[in-house]
Amino acid sequence: MFKPNNQHNQQSLMESTLWMNPKVRGKLEKSWAPIFYEHVFCQIDEEPFAMLYGTTGNPNFPVNILLSLEYIKHMKDCNDLELLDSFNFDYLVNYAVGIRTLGERNLAERTLYNFRERVYQHCQENPDNEDILFGQFRILVNGFAEKAGVLLDKQRTDTTLFMSNIKKAGRVSLAHDVLAKAVKAIPAEKLTESLAKVLGEGFKNEVLYRMKSQDADSRMAMLLNLCQEAMSVLDGLAGTQCADEARILRRFLSEQAIEDAETRRLAPKPKKEISSGSLQSAYDEDATFRRKGDVSQSGYILELSETCGKDNPFQLITDYAVTPNNVSDEEILRSRLPAIRENTGCSDMYVDGGFHSDGVHEAAAENGVKIHLTNMSGTQPVKRLPVTTFEINGTTNAILRCPAGHAPTRAKMSNSQTSAHFPHQTCGNCELRGQCHSKAQRKDCVVRINLKAINTGRERIKMKKNQIENTSMRAGIEGSNSALKRKGLRKLAVRGLVKSTIVSGLKAAAQNIKRFIKHKRGGYLKTTKRKLLDGIPMPNPC
Numbered sequence: 406m407f408k409p410n411n412q413h414n415q416q417s418l419m420e421s422t423l424w425m426n427p428k429v430r431g432k433l434e435k436s437w438a439p440i441f442y443e444h445v446f447c448q449i450d451e452e453p454f455a456m457l458y459g460t461t462g463n464p465n466f467p468v469n470i471l472l473s474l475e476y477i478k479h480m481k482d483c484n485d486l487e488l489l490d491s492f493n494f495d496y497l498v499n500y501a502v503g504i505r506t507l508g509e510r511n512l513a514e515r516t517l518y519n520f521r522e523r524v525y526q527h528c529q530e531n532p533d534n535e536d537i538l539f540g541q542f543r544i545l546v547n548g549f550a551e552k553a554g555v556l557l558d559k560q561r562t563d564t565t566l567f568m569s570n571i572k573k574a575g576r577v578s579l580a581h582d583v584l585a586k587a588v589k590a591i592p593a594e595k596l597t598e599s600l601a602k603v604l605g606e607g608f609k610n611e612v613l614y615r616m617k618s619q620d621a622d623s624r625m626a627m628l629l630n631l632c633q634e635a636m637s638v639l640d641g642l643a644g645t646q647c648a649d650e651a652r653i654l655r656r657f658l659s660e661q662a663i664e665d666a667e668t669r670r671l672a673p674k675p676k677k678e679i680s681s682g683s684l685q686s687a688y689d690e691d692a693t694f695r696r697k698g699d700v701s702q703s704g705y706i707l708e709l710s711e712t713c714g715k716d717n718p719f720q721l722i723t724d725y726a727v728t729p730n731n732v733s734d735e736e737i738l739r740s741r742l743p744a745i746r747e748n749t750g751c752s753d754m755y756v757d758g759g760f761h762s763d764g765v766h767e768a769a770a771e772n773g774v775k776i777h778l779t780n781m782s783g784t785q786p787v788k789r790l791p792v793t794t795f796e797i798n799g800t801t802n803a804i805l806r807c808p809a810g811h812a813p814t815r816a817k818m819s820n821s822q823t824s825a826h827f828p829h830q831t832c833g834n835c836e837l838r839g840q841c842h843s844k845a846q847r848k849d850c851v852v853r854i855n856l857k858a859i860n861t862g863r864e865r866i867k868m869k870k871n872q873i874e875n876t877s878m879r880a881g882i883e884g885s886n887s888a889l890k891r892k893g894l895r896k897l898a899v900r901g902l903v904k905s906t907i908v909s910g911l912k913a914a915a916q917n918i919k920r921f922i923k924h925k926r927g928g929y930l931k932t933t934k935r936k937l938l939d940g941i942p943m944p945n946p947c
């Protein structure tokens with residue numbers, strides 16, 4: 406049964422601070438715990454979590470304590486056993502979660518796991534609703550911004566790859582894992598002689614570790630045919646006890662195998678025909694494959710947005726989203742812009758070239774957000790004159806003059822391109838004719854320019870004009886990515902898209918909490934003072 410926790414609002418006669426040495430109490434008041442208690446613990450809204458519990462039975466363990474402990478876990482980057490020890494014996498942690506007498510509450514390990522399971526099940530069953538942890542994240546962001554004077558109008562966005570708790574394996578190793586998982590699900594009396602050997606001693610070593618590189622295709626074919634045999638057994642089983650294994654096995658065979666029309670035996674597909682969205686692990690169906698620069702990884706991609714105003718005392722992470730890593734950066738930003746605008750009122754977004762696309766600019770315009778690019782994807786054309794050397798009307802996109810200063814005899818616009826016609830004599834005697842877009846026709850010469858090329862050219866001009874400022878505004882988000890990866894984001898201890906989103910969100914919230922605590926304790930004052938002194942001329946030492 407759900408019951409909100411208000412007990413921390415009432416002072417206890419047994420409160421430890423009442424008999425503390427004044428100097429010790431002074432140290433406690435200057436620590437991180439009172440800041441966390443006031444600005445995090447007391448701001449947690451427990452009501453959205455009421456749906457996770459029934460209406461009868463014993464009261465639940467307080468949600469604000471459980472969620473606060475999750476934040477503290479990722480702040481300190483500790484495991485569950487260390488977290489429980491801190492809750493039982495660390496008075497700072499107790500003070501942070503509203504407990505004033507050490508040992509007042511007992512927290513079982515299972516209680517912590519049950520809370521996580523309830524949150525996971527709710528997110529899994531309600532994919533179209535806002536994540537309840539993201540709602541708490543927004544409450545904290547807005548509270549921190551208001552109390553610290555952090556402006557949310559200017560923000561920057563970036564993405565970073567990370568892995569879930571899976572191993573980076575080749576096709577043969579993946580085939581073995583899928584096969585072994587399926588065979589374990591089959592009752593012993595239903596196993597064929599060949600499938601029984603899969604679970605025997607030495608099969609894995611023989612298939613994976615004693616394999617020569619030239620034998621990879623033959624071993625893969627052998628495993629695929631064993632998978633097909635296991636699939637036929639699973640199809641014959643009644644009930645849903647092996648539904649997950651059968652689904653994964655069926656998907657793996659459809660993605661990795663081709664059938665010989667004559668022999669009906671399976672052979673591995675060529676690597677080029679395997680899509681990036683194919684199964685990457687027998688234990689994580691949501692993970693995908695992506696190559697980003699020199700890095701190739703199986704897993705997910707995290708989108709982060711954070712403030713970047715130069716007058717802010719520190720920067721806050723304002724938005725996060727986790728997707729399969731084969732989703733493009735521009736698609737992620739296009740889908741997140743409405744939420745970022747609604748939640749934070751962002752008006753300027755600084756991004757790198759990977760986010761440049763017509764779709765992003767259209768979504769930004771619809772939501773009143775201005776996109777600032779540090780660079781652009783693709784190469785700038787060099788053989789022909791840039792389209793921006795033509796004088797083009799900014800509203801109608803009509804060509805007014807060519808780069809040599811000649812006006813066209815007539816101009817025409819369509820939905821996809823603009824065109825202008827010039828006399829043969831004008832283009833034939835022009836010094837720029839070798840580089841121009843002009844093409845000779847029977848009656849005259851015509852220039853046709855794609856509207857997309859015009860927009861791209863204009864963006865390049867704006868980008869070059871403000872490139873130094875845009876780059877300096879965006880660069881800091883790389884530090885946020887790095888900080889999260891140092892705290893466990895590089896490879897999470899969970900699997901699946903939903904669980905990865907939950908843990909990534911907790912890590913992002915923990916980063917904001919750490920920054921706010923540092924600000925309240927004066928950790929950013931030296932930097933702020935140095936910025937102020939940069940604008941003041943220092944006296945001549947002579």
